[in-house]
Amino acid sequence: MEIPESVKKRLTLPAEEHFYAGHTACQGCGASLGLRYVLKAYGKKTIVAIPACCSTIIAGAWPYNTLDANLFHTAFATTGAVISGIEAALKALGYKVKGEDGVMVVGWAGDGGTADIGLQALSGFLERGHDAVYIMYDNEAYMNTGIQRSGSTPYGAWTTNTPGGKRHFLEKRHKKKVIDIVIAHEIPYAATASDAYPEDFLRKLRKAQKIPGPSFIQLFAPCPTGWRSPTDKSIEIARLAVQTAYFPLFEYENGKYRINMPSPKKEPKPIEEFLKLQGRFKYMTKEDVETLQQWVNHEWEKLKKLAEVFG
Amino acid sequence: MEDTLFGEKKAEARKLAFTSVEQYPEAPISLGTTLSNFTGDWRTFMPVINEEKCVKCYICWKFCPEPAIYIKPDGYVAIDYDYCKGCGICANECPTNAITMEKEEK
Amino acid sequence: MTEYKPIKKVVSGNYAAAYGALHARVQVVAAYPITPQTSIIEKIAEFIANGETDIQYVPVESEHSAMAACIGASATGARVFTATAAQGLALMHEMLHWASGSRLPIVMVNANRALAPPWSVWDEQTDSLSQRDTGWMQFYAENNQEVYDGVLMAFKIAEDKRVSLPAMIVESAFILSHTYDIVEMIPQELVDEFLPPRDPLYTLTDFDNPISVGALATPNDYYEFRYKEAMAMERAKKVIKEVGREFGERFGRDYSQMIETYRTEDAEIVFMGMGSLMGTVKEAVDVLRKEGYKVGAVKVRWFRPFPKEELYQLAKEVPAIAVVDRNFSFGQEGILFNESKGVLFNTDARPLMKDYIVGLGGRDFTVNDVRTIARDMKKTLEKGKVKEEVVWYHLKR
Numbered sequence: 125m126e127i128p129e130s131v132k133k134r135l136t137l138p139a140e141e142h143f144y145a146g147h148t149a150c151q152g153c154g155a156s157l158g159l160r161y162v163l164k165a166y167g168k169k170t171i172v173a174i175p176a177c178c179s180t181i182i183a184g185a186w187p188y189n190t191l192d193a194n195l196f197h198t199a200f201a202t203t204g205a206v207i208s209g210i211e212a213a214l215k216a217l218g219y220k221v222k223g224e225d226g227v228m229v230v231g232w233a234g235d236g237g238t239a240d241i242g243l244q245a246l247s248g249f250l251e252r253g254h255d256a257v258y259i260m261y262d263n264e265a266y267m268n269t270g271i272q273r274s275g276s277t278p279y280g281a282w283t284t285n286t287p288g289g290k291r292h293f294l295e296k297r298h299k300k301k302v303i304d305i306v307i308a309h310e311i312p313y314a315a316t317a318s319d320a321y322p323e324d325f326l327r328k329l330r331k332a333q334k335i336p337g338p339s340f341i342q343l344f345a346p347c348p349t350g351w352r353s354p355t356d357k358s359i360e361i362a363r364l365a366v367q368t369a370y371f372p373l374f375e376y377e378n379g380k381y382r383i384n385m386p387s388p389k390k391e392p393k394p395i396e397e398f399l400k401l402q403g404r405f406k407y408m409t410k411e412d413v414e415t416l417q418q419w420v421n422h423e424w425e426k427l428k429k430l431a432e433v434f435g
Numbered sequence: 436m437e438d439t440l441f442g443e444k445k446a447e448a449r450k451l452a453f454t455s456v457e458q459y460p461e462a463p464i465s466l467g468t469t470l471s472n473f474t475g476d477w478r479t480f481m482p483v484i485n486e487e488k489c490v491k492c493y494i495c496w497k498f499c500p501e502p503a504i505y506i507k508p509d510g511y512v513a514i515d516y517d518y519c520k521g522c523g524i525c526a527n528e529c530p531t532n533a534i535t536m537e538k539e540e541k
Numbered sequence: 542m543t544e545y546k547p548i549k550k551v552v553s554g555n556y557a558a559a560y561g562a563l564h565a566r567v568q569v570v571a572a573y574p575i576t577p578q579t580s581i582i583e584k585i586a587e588f589i590a591n592g593e594t595d596i597q598y599v600p601v602e603s604e605h606s607a608m609a610a611c612i613g614a615s616a617t618g619a620r621v622f623t624a625t626a627a628q629g630l631a632l633m634h635e636m637l638h639w640a641s642g643s644r645l646p647i648v649m650v651n652a653n654r655a656l657a658p659p660w661s662v663w664d665e666q667t668d669s670l671s672q673r674d675t676g677w678m679q680f681y682a683e684n685n686q687e688v689y690d691g692v693l694m695a696f697k698i699a700e701d702k703r704v705s706l707p708a709m710i711v712e713s714a715f716i717l718s719h720t721y722d723i724v725e726m727i728p729q730e731l732v733d734e735f736l737p738p739r740d741p742l743y744t745l746t747d748f749d750n751p752i753s754v755g756a757l758a759t760p761n762d763y764y765e766f767r768y769k770e771a772m773a774m775e776r777a778k779k780v781i782k783e784v785g786r787e788f789g790e791r792f793g794r795d796y797s798q799m800i801e802t803y804r805t806e807d808a809e810i811v812f813m814g815m816g817s818l819m820g821t822v823k824e825a826v827d828v829l830r831k832e833g834y835k836v837g838a839v840k841v842r843w844f845r846p847f848p849k850e851e852l853y854q855l856a857k858e859v860p861a862i863a864v865v866d867r868n869f870s871f872g873q874e875g876i877l878f879n880e881s882k883g884v885l886f887n888t889d890a891r892p893l894m895k896d897y898i899v900g901l902g903g904r905d906f907t908v909n910d911v912r913t914i915a916r917d918m919k920k921t922l923e924k925g926k927v928k929e930e931v932v933w934y935h936l937k938r
Contacts, residue, residue, distance in 0.1 A: 126508075127506045128506075128508055128510060130510070131491070131493075131506055131510050134491070134493065135493055135496075136493070136497065137497055139506075141440060141441070141502060143502070144441065144444075144468045144469045144470050145440070145441065145469070145470060145474070145501040145502060145503055145515065145517075145518035146448070146468070146469035146470045146471060146472035146473065146474055146518055147469045147472075147474070147501070148469075148472070148474070149500060151477065151520045151521065151522035152500065152522035152523070152524055153500050153522075154500070156500045156501070157498065157499075157500040160500065160502060168748050168749070168751065169748045170748075171617070171745045171746075173613065180756075180757060181757065183753060183756065184465065184468075184469045184753060184756055185756055185757040185758070185759065186463055186465060186753075186756040186757060186758040186759075186762055187451050187464075187465050187466040187467055187756070187762075188451075188465055188466075188467050188468060188469045188471070188472070188756070189465040189467070189468060189469070189751065189752065189753040189756070190468070190469045191751065191753065192468075192751060193748075193751050194745040194746070194747070194748065194751045194752060194753075195465075195751070195752070195753035195754070195756075196613065196616050196745060196753075196754050196755065197753065197754060197755035197756055197757075198609065198612070198613070198639065198755070199609065199635055199636060199639055201605060201609075202605070202606065202609035202612075202636065204606070205571075205601060205605070205606035205607075205609035205610045205613070206609050206610065206612060206613035207613065208571070208599055208601070208606075208610045208613065209569065209571055209599065209609065209610030209611060209612060209613025209614035209615075209617070209621075210613040210614065210616070210617045210745065212569045212571070212597035212598075212599050212610065212613075212614050212619075213568065213569050213597070213613065213614035213615070213617035213618060213619035213621075214617055214746070215597055216568035216569050216595070216596070216597040216614070216619045217568070217617070217618055217619060217746070219746065227746070227748075244602060244603060244606070245602070245603075245605075245606050245609065247602065248601055248602035248603075248606055251602075252599065252600065252601075319498075322497055322498075348522075354523075355522040355523055355524070356522060356523030356524050356526060356527040356536070357527060358500075358522070358524055359498050359524055359527070359528055360527060360528075453762065453765070456765045456768055456769070459762070459765045459766065459769060461644060461702075461705065461742060461769055461773070462643065462644040462705070462742055462743055462754065463642070463643070463754065463755050463756065463758060463766050464743050464752045464753065464754050465752050465753040465754075465756055
């Protein structure tokens with residue numbers, strides 16, 4: 125459908141859709157929304173690789189494709205390697221890769237496929253310097269297999285293999301800082317982004333497109349099913365994750381850190397505001413909340429320092 | 436079919452079923468889009484738009500994960516109920532409460 | 542057609558493989574070092590460094606990623622090559638299925654090496670044979686020439702649209718990989734006539750008509766894709782023979798048969814095996830013939846697809862077959878023995894068959910060993926029945 129020009133001007137995102145409805149993501153799914161944004165940024169001239177994750181299903185069961193772009197379904201551990209191979213082949217075949225008019229090669233993997241089983245292939249991809257964009261959509265657990273903890277699951281979270289119970293057996297480790305591991309590779313561009321701030325996400329996607337070499341974006345993508353949260357609260361929760369500095373938005377570009385949100389000058393909201401909308405945190409004690417708050421504070425201070433020193 | 440977000444592509448979308456092995460492609464490549472799959476029947480609550488309250492900010496359009504919200508020639512938004520799963524994000528994010536979630540009578 | 546004048550080079554099996562890849566105009570190589578394969582990918586790096594090729598070379602961080610990168614590159618539309626051995630091949634296992642299921646004509650050289658533990662770097666076929674169900678074609682080279690020829694033919698067979706399946710060229714650790722021999726190489730323009738650029742079944746570069754590859758198939762659809770793959774492997778038999786014949790016509794070395802028979806015409810006992818040890822066996826046949834034994838040899842070139850019909854024709858004529866298996870399937874027997882017995886079950890061919898487990902972990906296998914097997918087999922033939930089916934031939938007792 126043609127959107128009137130007068131309206132197009134007022135839209136904060138591209139009007140074009142390259143992500144088809146009719147997919148089978150759960151109601152209020154942040155992963156599907158993120159994929160919609162990625163395709164809005166990059167359009168049809170894109171090759172996406174998706175490993176085992178929710179998006180395997182979201183992207184369409186055979187014989188259907190949810191993406192208006194070429195898509196290669198691949199094995200769990202292989203996103204970084206497969207996009208490396210795609211990029212190498214495009215170059216061998218004479219295509220321009222990345223940049224304004226180049227073919228975009230995108231790895232779209234969940235947190236399990238990135239923080240855990242795919243970490244080695246991600247590292248190889250980053251270190252070798254391929255012209256591709258790796259996006260980790262972070263819903264903080266293995267959601268497609270039915271909510272098991274991943275390296276990216278936060279402290280105190282209920283999952284089906286950290287089920288709480290009499291012995292208070294909840295997730296006992298803090299969220300693995302994949303973005304820090306990525307930055308340790310000193311790639312040209314890495315950033316965090318959130319479904320709640322699509323304009324910021326698209327700006328980062330475009331930056332990732334322009335800057336040669338490997339780019340990495342960690343996208344905070346709420347999962348109402350796994351987080352035991354109301355389906356209409358996905359964006360609200362994602363916004364609170366940023367406002368509490370639990371998941372701050374920042375960029376690392378050619379060695380420099382820049383914080384986008386929340387403002388480093390103001391006190392972030394208390395972590396309870398983020399926790400209270402989600403059933404997965406309901407077994408946390410006061411002490412648990414305090415432990416998580418201290419981790420958030422510590423990480424936030426660290427980031428602010430980095431932005432100060434390497435800004 | 437009314438002119439919604441996916442217009443012609445929606446009209447062209449077909450459910451594909453194969454009755455003999457010859458009909459299958461040699462490799463497992465896709466042959467169509469998911470637009471043939473109407474997910475509207477997942478819905479319990481349906482979003483209803485009150486145009487009197489709508490300020491055409493397009494926040495609902497922006498945050499729809501399907502996407503099932505489209506913009507009409509008059510600039511107001513509308514919902515393609517063939518796809519809307521009724522998650523309610525649009526109603527929750529609407530700054531003027533122009534969208535309400537109403538229990539759907541089937 | 543340009544007149545064929547071979548270029549003779551003294552090279553190792555590994556270098557033969559690298560030259561094969563170079564002459565096949567491979568576009569992407571993604572590989573990880575592992576003994577005894579490493580000098581293949583070293584040589585390819587040298588070709589690039591010397592400006593002989595513009596291959597996109599992806600030095601990956603594991604074999605699992607090597608095969609994944611090859612898969613991504615092949616799906617995009619490039620001609621792709623890699624090499625591995627033993628532990629590396631085992632690590633690739635998941636992705637071997639992915640390559641064949643996506644119907645990608647990747648060619649890989651595997652240097653047969655025994656699997657650990659205990660650690661070994663020496664020759665054994667169990668690594669490649671335990672990948673027999675992955676949907677890859679498997680060609681076992683007897684010598685360096687066959688490694689070179691095999692790589693060139695493998696691309697043509699794998700990329701044939703009737704096939705569209707990956708192929709593995711298998712060479713022995715050290716016995717071929719590191720041993721120098723004369724290899725007749727084919728001038729580039731003649732290779733180009735034989736092997737035109739790849740025309741893929743699909744690519745990921747049609748941006749106006751995008752596709753997805755490998756999406757979830759329900760029980761209602763998955764089955765048909767496996768049948769398609771099974772039929773492609775069946776059709777591969779015909780394509781192998783066609784390409785093998787064409788190769789012979791062009792370059793004088795005929796590969797039109799999936800098995801190679803050697804002095805089997807009037808043989809009472811035939812030794813059957815794969816790979817470099819068949820060189821030893823053939824030499825032993827000549828010696829034993831002089832000593833009065835009526836023996837012959839059968840080399841199984843292609844293990845996948847399996848040369849069922851050829852083995853039946855052979856088994857009809859031969860009273861006794863001694864299979865020499867440089868491999869073993871625990872809880873069963875040697876793998877070639879097992880498979881060749883199996884294909885005869887519903888036929889009228891009933892040769893006496895015995896399995897000799899030889900050379901595991903690189904244990905030397907000599908002409909004398911073949912003589913000992915011949916004596917044992919002759920006794921079996923005289924008795925008219927097999928008592929001990931599987932013989933751990935070298936065992937220290």
